[in-house]
Amino acid sequence: MTSPSSSPARAIPQGVAMAATIELFHDRDNAFRFRLKTPDRTVIAVSRPFPDKAAAVAGIRALRECAGTGLITDLCVSRPHTGGTSRRPGNPTIR
Numbered sequence: 001m002t003s004p005s006s007s008p009a010r011a012i013p014q015g016v017a018m019a020a021t022i023e024l025f026h027d028r029d030n031a032f033r034f035r036l037k038t039p040d041r042t043v044i045a046v047s048r049p050f051p052d053k054a055a056a057v058a059g060i061r062a063l064r065e066c067a068g069t070g071l072i073t074d075l076c077v078s079r080p081h082t083g084g085t086s087r088r089p090g091n092p093t094i095r
Helices: 053-066
Strands: 021-026 032-037 043-046
Touching: 021 053, 032 053
Parallel strands: none
Antiparallel strands: 021 032, 032 043
């Protein structure tokens, strides 16, 4: 396994949809975690710590199973908009 800094940057051909990557790793407390990365290697999620590798793999399976179908609950409190453009009140629909 190579580290991200030692692997060459991957060019993604235009119009080709690439899958995300899930990396399993040890955190600084030696617990197992996984992180979800976009095709351009941006980290978009990091798991909670798991006590062993089997539990972390079960967490990855759960992520794969429910991520695409999970409902979004918007818990953000509406704040007044202070920018220069007008905005409709209320929470936007997330798709």
